[in-house]
Amino acid sequence: PSTDSVKVAVRVRPFSQREKNSGSKCVISMHSRTTTIIQDPKNPEHTKTFTFDLAYWSHNGFQKDKDGVFISADPGSKFAGQKEVFHDLGRGILDSAWQGYNTTLLAYGQTGSGKSYSMIGFGANKGIIPNVCEELFQAIENRDKNQEYQFVLLVLPQVRDLLSRIKKPGGLRVREDQQLGFYVDGLKSVPCENYAQIERLMEQGAKIRTTASTNMNASSSRSHMIITIQFKQVFLDRDLTKLSSINLVDLAGSERQKSSGSEGDRLREGSRVNLSLTNLGNVISALADAAMGKKVLHVPYRDSVLTKLLQSALGGNSRTTLIAAISPADICYEETLSTLRYAERVMSQPHFAISTFWVMR
């Protein structure tokens, strides 16, 4: 069951060097929209199967082309590279933005599962964000319009501006306005005229993300990064303005913080991150339910900074896509299963009305 308002995709990456070195077995298989995980490769009957809107097999069956881009090794391979992912997910975001909808694309998964690879990409294998930006600029090249960009970093409970080099102790404040809803006070937005400018800003942002986390003694994988593109279309002939925001969110790693390895601030930080991810799941699944026609009394936006900031881009007339990134390896079984469960929970399930018949005698 899928609706336009919430879409869920899963993507499995190749083995990492570490997984190869330790002789890992692949515990994931995919067939069209279903993803199956085996608990124990030696005992293949024990499986769990999930169905999502989209499933991307990026584990094997690929080769490098002359530019270093991973492409399908043969026509029969089910391999999905960056191009396929962008085609399905990025295009939808662009179409929605042109139509004036707010969109949110979130990457969920444990650290090292491939979130940044899908969102940003590496080298020649550009991810969804650069591709979305590139297309936007190509499309508006000949029109006289500017776009504004805002980058926010959430190192919970602090919010930082990735475009500003000025460090504010304690981070920026999140405030609420009757009309605007929640917003970050003092957040800088930068008008951009071409993709090269954005690319520079993203690099600058990535640097600030790394230093900000180091200063706070947190790993950058334990912070959320939100990139917001404010997209404004002015139709002079019709006296109409369409304002939409594209929100691209590289979520913090979803792994459970082990209490043995970390202590004090680190542990508190870690559980705060997990709480914010749980809350995000509650919000999205409430929205998915509402879109399926279920009665939803309360969407808990206010329970975390992340959902406060994304409120206008998650609810109402907006479209949300979650991409669940997973490792193929048996050693990641527990985390992968929990990612699949999270993704399943945010998908709306079909609901059946239960009727009770009284048989009168």
Ligand code: ADP
């Ligand atoms: P995360 O952001 O979830 O912590 P990354 O995106 O940094 O994880 O991915 C971890 C490593 O795996 C990186 O070296 C990345 O290049 C590689 N990787 C992830 N997904 C893919 C993929 N689909 N194809 C090839 N390599 C990938």
Ligand code: MG
């Ligand atoms: Mg990452």
